[in-house]
Amino acid sequence: MKSKSWPYPRIVAHRGGGTLAPENTLAAMQYGLQHGFHAVEFDVMLSRDHVPVVVHDPELGRTVSGAGGIADYSAAELTAMDAGSWFSAQYAGEHLPTYRAVFDFCQENHIWMNVEIKPAPGSDEATGAAVAELSRTWLETASHATLPPLFSSFSFEALLAAQRVAPSIARGFLVDVVPSDWEERLRALGAVALHTNQKNLTRQLAHAVKQAGYGLFCYTVNDPTRARELLSWGVDAFCSDRIDLIGPDFS
Ligand code: G3P
Ligand code: MG
Secondary structure, three states, X not given: OOEOOEOOOOEEEEOOOHHHOOOOOHHHHXXXXXXXXXXXXXXXXXXXXXXXXXXXXXXXXXXXXXXXXXXXXXXXXXXXXXXXXXXXXXXXXXXXOEHHHHHHHHHHOOOEEEEEEOOOOOOHHHHHXXXXXXXXXXXXXXXXXXXXXEEEEOOHHHHHHHHHHOOOOOEEEEEOOOOOOHHHHHHHHOOOEEEEEHHHOOHHHHHHHHHOOOEXXXXXXXXXXXXXXXXXXXXOEEEEOOOOOOOOOOO
16 A cells, blocks of 8 residues: 555566666666566666766676766767677667656656666766756656656765755655664655665664655565565565566565
8 A cells, every 4th residue: 555655656676677687778667567567766877968868887897888987978879888788688789778768668658767866976966956957847848647756866965956956856865774864864855755775774763764754665675575574664665676576566
């Protein structure tokens, strides 16, 4: 059941299709959809020319071959790069997508988005502002009904910029370890939720976050037994890499 503090889906496909498709590509989004997911998390970073693109690592090398940082290349250069071959030959030629392409795919297919704003080093404010500004514009100018995203970020500064530019798009503060001043930070960001590493969450902390009236989201939950435990602690939602083991209607 959806709680008042979490009016969003409960089970979210991490990076599109978890570890079952090349992360953060349109093929991954398609894969998640084929597995019944209408909720996705993905990572957004800025190109050299300040176009948001969907990719996890700030450096080339792991999922996209090449050298240097994402911020060293233009969007035209990045979107020509192969982000599928590293995963399997079946996905060779799958390109690194722009945020716009993934946003449109999600809107067309009624997929809710947790957009993780992932600034390359030194571009926290610029990334938060650009992602928020574009998202706001696309939502305002769409000719069809839209599903607003939920922004999250490990970068407090990026979320502050997103709040300034698009205050009506909801924000979740993302942390690995929950800091002692979590409530103060959520308040400062006008955030609706705390997003945290499931490994570092305790039942007591989960209880405190829910008592304070915030949504509580965990990453990345791949074991069904652990997933049930977290849900029993009051966790509202989580993302998973194992969307074959944990389906969209998991309970
Ligand atoms: O947004 C949750 C999760 O994706 C955060 O970690 O490194 O997988 O982007 P990471
Ligand atoms: Mg992420």
